[in-house]
Amino acid sequence: MWPMQPTKPAAYPEIFSSFQMGHLTLKNRIVVPPMLQLRPITLPQGIGWYRRLAAGGAAWVTVEVTSVWRFGKDLTVATLKPLVDAMHREGVGVGIQLFPVEFGADQDPNTLSPERIDETFEAYAYAAGICQGAGFDAVEPHGAHGYLINQFFMPDRNRRTDRYGGTLQNRCRFAQRIVQRIRKEVGGAYLIFYRHTPVGQAYGIDDSLEMAKGLVEAGVNVLDISPAKRDVEADLAKPFKRFGVPVIAVNGMEDLNAASRAVREERCDLxxxxxxLIADAQLPRKIQQGRESEILSCLKCDAGCFGHLRKRELVYCAAWQKDEVAAYVAQ
Ligand SMILES: Cc1cc2nc3c(=O)[nH]c(=O)nc-3n(C[C@H](O)[C@H](O)[C@H](O)COP(=O)(O)O)c2cc1C
Structure with a gap:
């Protein structure tokens, strides 16, 4: 037959190819990272926020940082299930990031008593069991960005003289025990992500690789590598590929040319x-459908997102029109 219609090559094949993660097949390589947004995740406002993120074409959503100490109180299988079900209905995998302290509580690794450390391991296990029961596909201890778990790892922050401080092996122990305890609770097949910051002021990539090796041995099956500084290259994820578990890179990945290159060059899997995606959750779908011109781009102004978080106000996007702001903020 002639003339033949030229067929448009599929956009970004590396990004829009499926990916096997444990027993789950993800429809593409795009992950929504954990992002605190301050609407209650068990109530319609929070569920609506997450349904919007899940419905835009990404393959995976990790729900925001959530204190393990809330489980068994306001967070139970029954209260979390509507959130998980709403996102699953949109065809995404769903994880949740777990934090070792209550928000606003002291985060000094040097003042945590041995008893409280053990209680923290138990709280992680208990929380993970509830998450599993509610249908989450994964849990992710938050070991990044200079918060408590990351501080245990930092030689300039951790001055402990017991088995959780001093040597590199000791400074890794808090994180690894958390993972071991979760693994014991959830069984072998369940996904455990771990978010880690690959370089800090007082530690480099080699120390982080030791940490990651121990984490994978302890039961982590996805490494979520998040440099503390935003807007730096995702190259820092690449060394973590050596452990044979999927690696997530973040920062600048909304540029799908850069993201494709990173996947193609095997610097990351996801x-x-x-x-x-806060600005326009439909970004993946619009790109896939060749509707780039319709994307509402993030201005990188950080006004509605980080700016609002700092003020403890509901997160939204400053690029939104007034009616969208009303829908997501005024609830
Ligand atoms: C509003 C907001 C809340 C965030 N909350 C979390 C969080 O709960 N846990 C976390 O590890 N990172 C958090 N982050 C960081 C993001 O997960 C991500 O690493 C960061 O925004 C860089 O990616 P981007 O440039 O694509 O936005 C947050 C970011 C934003 C904008």
Whole structure:
């Protein structure tokens, strides 16, 4: 037959190819990273926020940082299930990030008593069991960005003289025990992500690789590598590929040319896109359908997202029109 219609090549084949993660097949490589947004995740406002993120074409959503100490109180199988079900109905995998302290509580690794450390391991296990029961596909201890678990790892923050401080092996122990305890609770097949910051002021990539090796041995099956500084290259994820578990890279991944290159060059398996998906959750679908011109781009102004978080106000996007702001903020 002639003339033949030229067929448009599929956009970004590396990004829009499926990916096997444990027993789950993800429809593409786009992950929504954990992003605190301050609407209650068990109530319609929070569920609506997450349904919007899940419905835009990404393959995976990790729900925001959540204190393990809330489980068994306001967070139970029954209260979390509507959130998980709503997102699953949109065809995404669903994880949740777990935090070792209550928000606003002291985060000094040097003042945590041995008893409280053990209680923290138990709280992680208990929380993970509830998450599993509610249908989450994964849990992710938050070991990044200079918060408590990351501080245990930092030689300039951790001055402990017991088995959780001093040597590199000791400084890794808090994180690894958390993972071991979760693994014992959830069994072998369940996904455990771990978010880690690959370089800090007082530690480099080699120390982080030791940490990651121990984490994978302890039961982590997805490494979520998040440099503390935003807007730096995702290259820092690449060394973590050596452990044979999927690696997520973040920062600048809304540029799907850069994201494709990162996947093609095997620097990562999955790409996390944060603020740009707050701005326009439909970004993946619009790109896939050749509707780039319709994307509402993140301005990188950080006004409605990080700016609002700092003020403890509901997160939204400053690029939104007034009616969208009303829908997501005024609830
Ligand atoms: C509003 C907001 C809340 C965030 N909350 C979390 C969080 O709960 N846990 C976390 O590890 N990172 C958090 N982050 C960081 C993001 O997960 C992501 O790493 C960061 O935004 C960089 O990606 P981006 O440039 O694509 O936005 C947050 C970011 C934003 C904008």
């Amino acid at each position: 790409v996390a896109i944060g603020r740009s």
